[in-house]
Amino acid sequence: MKSDSASPAAALGLWGPVRSSEPARAAPAAAAAAALLEDAADLLVVHLDFRAALRTCERAWRSLAGDQAAAYVLGSAPFRSAGSSLEVKGSLCVVGIQALAEMNRWREVLSWVLQYYQVPEKLPPKVLELCVLLYSKMQEPGAVLEVVSAWLQDPDNQGLPEYRALAELHLQRVLLPLGYLSEAEELVVGSAAFSEEERLDVLQDIRKAKQQQKHQHLGSEEAQKLNQEGSFSHKFLSLMMLFRRLWDSIVSHFFSMPFKKSLLAALILCLLVVRFDPASPSSLPFLYKLAQLFHRIQEGMFSLYRLPVHD
Template identity: 60%
Template sequence: MKSDASTSAAPLKGLVGPLRSSEPALALPAVSPAVHLLEEAADLLVVQLDFHAALETCERAWQSLAEEPVSGTIVEVKCSLCVVGIQALAEMDRWREALSWVLQYYQVPEKLPPKVLELCILLYSKMKEPGAVLDVAGAWLQDPDNQGLPEYGSLAKLHLFRLLLPLGRMSEAEELAVGSAAFSEEQRVEVLQAIHTARRQQHTQEHTQEHSNSQEPQKLNQEGRKDIGALAELMQRSWRGEVRAELMQRPWRGEVGAELITLMMVSPFPTAAPSSLPLLYQLTQLFRRIQKATLSRLYPLALRD
């Protein structure tokens, strides 16, 4: 920036020629303090890698610009300060603050410089959060003053491919492609084809997800029926033959039945769940104890006969 000032002074010397005593000396335009702060911030960001200091320097530069009259140079300085500040925030892993940081200076989305909006779209889409900048980009594109800018077409395309399509906003993407003058006829055909492909992929993913969700309960029911079948088989083995007859004749059969019913009521069978395995194990052990107690009574009777 300093070299720009010295370069701009050279043509003045050639045009004016030798100064006469009666002619006043031409004063060179003073360089804004924000320009020096911008150079300092860029040096801190790129050379010294002091991202925190670079961000603070940008903020100090913005404060100094509050007293500067609006000019083309000031507009460029503001835009460059935003670019340096966004990069510093990203380097510090504070990229989520980038959009709110620039909006505190420009107040409304429609006033964002195209370069700053482009950087925000690329940043948030790369970090898989395109929804954070969706409303800001949409408001900027709808502003009539921005639609005449040379960058409008590229930002409209960026908005469509980086924000709308990844978020599944197919109808909004079609409206932008058809209703916007940012696309030529050839570009409009390509964009609509891309939207059609994205919509087909979206339907395929939704169908696959629905099919997977519908198959899950069937799988659980099948596994649950297997567990119940295994339990029934264990019960049949335990109640088979003389063991069942002996249990029906014993006076303590009511206690056993009460214990079984209580166990089933307190611990219902969760179909196909791993938590059902301890319950199955408890029932198996209970039936084995019943079988062992019954057989110990049956065999002595058989010997006496």
């Protein structure tokens, strides 16, 4: 396969010779796994066959798991070569991570590693560091948030020499980019890995980040409020335009009606609005005068057509 310099593994600088120093007196399964590790490293670095390198790592892992299960069944000491086996396991994970990254399958790295170590607290520091660097480089640090937090909280890991480096890496590459400032402050205050001077510097950076986050939050609230006001104004203007068009339509329709129909519509509107009762005695004079007014208007209009024509 062709190696891409822009791949996640190359960008992280994961390339490098991975060799095992397994002693000859180790258990047969561990020795076989160490030999497979050599083959996987050659396939990865020399032949650039990333898929074959990953398969070789998985075969070595199955060999180690079968040897440990057989040791438990036979009642023998399963950890007679525990140090060398752990070293081989960690090296196999490093090769597997590089192979997955080169095949652009970096999203599978964390689940692939955890299927062999079962719990995050048992991950080797070097393997966990590579996972943090990889997901941070690919701008998805949230994927390793819970795993690294669980590893840092484990009492057995807090005495390791790599603990401080991983705590600082988790702070700079995961918590701060995600905006988890309270969690970052708790980590710095509650961890003995930081000196007093380092703790004060980190807490000052966290306070600055909190102020910046607060200003951004206030700015977003003001922008949202302005957007809501603008939306309300736009809706109000649209409603007023709709009412104006409706009124113009009613007025134009009213004035387009004939004169007699207009008067009749006005009479009906008057009866509906004022609610005159035609049967009421008090309404009779009004209706009589209104009828006379109609007759006078009608006679006036027709008299225009009956004027004598002079030669």
